[in-house]
Amino acid sequence: MKLETLDIAIAGAGVGGLSLAALLAGRGARVTVYDQMNAPQPVGSGFVLQPTGAAVLSRMGLLGQVEARGARISRMHGRLSGNGRTVLDVGYRPGAYGIAIQRVALFDLLLEAAISAGVRFETSSRVTDIEPGSAPRLVLATGIRTATADLAIDAMGANSPVAAKAATELGYGALWATVPWPEHGVFRKDELEQRYKRASQMAGVLPVGTARDGAAPMATFFWSIRNGDFEAWRAAGREAWIDAVRSFWPEAEALAAVAEPVHARYRHLTRTPVAGKHVVKIGDAWHATSPQLGQGANMALLDAASLASALCREATVGEAIARHLKQRQMHIRFYQLLSRILTPFYQSDSSVLPFSRDIMIGPATKLPLVRSLITTLVTGELLDPVGRIELDRLVPEKKAVVENQGALV
Template sequence: MRFEKLDIAIAGAGMGGLSLAAMLASRGANVVIYDQMTAPQPVGSGFVLQPTGSAVLSHMGLLDKAAARGAVINRMHGKLAGTNRTVLEIGYGEDRHGIAIQRVALFDILLEAAIAAGVKFETSSKALDMRDGERPAIVLDGGRVAPAADLVIDAMGANSPLGHVPAKELGYGALWATVPWPEEGPFHPHELEQRYHRASRMAGVLPVGTAKDGAPRMATFFWSLRNRDIDAWRSAGRHVWIEQVAKMWPETVTFAEIAEPVHARYRHHTRKPIAGRRVLRIGDAWHATSPQLGQGANMALLDAASMMTALENSASLEDALALHLRQRRMHIWFYQLTSYVMTPFYQSDSNILPVVRDIAIAPATQLPLMRQLVSKLVTGEFLDPVRRIGLV
């Protein structure tokens, strides 16, 4: 397909929207991103760029930039609070690793690539609906209608209003904060470390590198919290939270003392990927879930790359959409199901599931074959999604 003749309208300047826009514009397509912000900006804290997401950035020629700002992650290590007994230990294997990175750092890299490729931006333009047709159009706030396009992409995340399909909010969210990385320890510079109290409380520390060249190294500190308890948490005051942190994981008290936490809520849904004729959902707008498997941004990058390769290998938009869905559906279905099943073992009010996790699941993951399978699961490489979308 000739990209030079394509008009692409993308709603949402997140990881998926920016990466797809940059890839398509660099091949000659006319791409416009519509975003509700007054200027493009990221939402969220740090995350782990898995080998799947790294493969997409490598294809875009951006992996070296991301690696320079991020922190190499070789292992995920979880212990029970109080006893310090290891109940989660997952390594990447030889010559494999993740890259923990601040969302703002990767956002800036993708934004720079999109601008360099010629992507146009319409800020302060909140998408509310779509106008279907041979050439669909995004309906913006105030009743404005954006110019019609050959393809409309919904990349607005789990709260996307397009299609008005409700998403199930999970009972647990989390407090996230970006804090200075303690160079003198006691945390490991190449690990995601977690502590658990049953399944009702989880805390984690993730080294996430620098926001920009020359900036200090930072960490992401997160603390699970029932969504219904957020008002009580705010009313109780920081000193009560610090006491809770000290009881569960004393080494992280310094983080709680200086953190400016943001409360994140999570949803689980798998919407129909086709929202209208030549209207496609990608990322969390299509498939949202809890962060337990850490796949959100990586899945969005895979969606974007899949649509790009599908367009490259198809004679028409309809053929490209069909190919894209064949490339992505199985991987998405598997990870949505796995996340749905596994999340209650780590975030729920159950007293039984965390016991099963600690005495059965955790030891089983140390068996040689299981270690390999679990590693592939956590890194997002199960079912070989990179090969499926034609990047290798």
């Protein structure tokens, strides 16, 4: 269909919402993004863009800028805290790599792309519901109903109030902090390094590049924690935590000493992706998991590209939604199941599961066929999600919009 005829309303200015907005507006659609913040801003620390997410950003013309700000990752390496034995060693297929990047850096690039494409932003607009139909409307917390659209997108994440259902909150969360990269330390610039003690304690260090041109390189430091223990951790104070880090992973003590950690909780849920006629969920609003496989942002980018591609190729909105679901559902169902199975091996109170992990996974990754399979799993490439979307069939981008269609408050 001709995207120039479409009015699109998107609730949520995260990775999925902004990338979809930029893709659609760049191809002629009239797009409005509604977000509860006073101004669009990122939430979260650093993460790894896998080849799947990178393929979408390449199609958007952003990959070069992302690579300039991020750090190339060639290996994910996990050791036991006590004896240093390797229990996870995953690389990439020849010629491939991950890009570790600060969430703020990717957010800024996606926001700039959306503004350049002519996306209109309505900030301080908390969406509480979406009225489905052939002309759906968003309902704001103030009671105001927005103008009608041809398609409404819920990109509000796992806490979305639209067609909400009970989610399983995982027992473990994490403390996340962005800290200066230790230039003369022991950490490698091309690795995600992790340490484990059974499944009850995990920590990691990830180089994440620079937030903006000319900024200092940074790292993400994360520390797993039972959600029920967070208040006790806070009451114990900073020095107690630094002591715990020193005992668990001495080389990471300097990172903890300068960290200002934020506590993140995680939910596992899979909602029905269609929340009524012409209302579609993407990203964590549709499928949220633990961060163990690191697929959240990559999945959101794939969802956005899939829906944009389907809208370009089909004659009606309904047909486009059907194609989008066909392209994405198998991949999402598989990784939801995989995350549910694997998470307890790395974050749980079990003693049996981490023992089996330590004696099986590390040695198994040295076998060529097993190593190749694990690499494909971890990078999100199993079931060929990029090929199913057929990114190359996205209608070429329209000429850049000179004037923004709305004010960015």
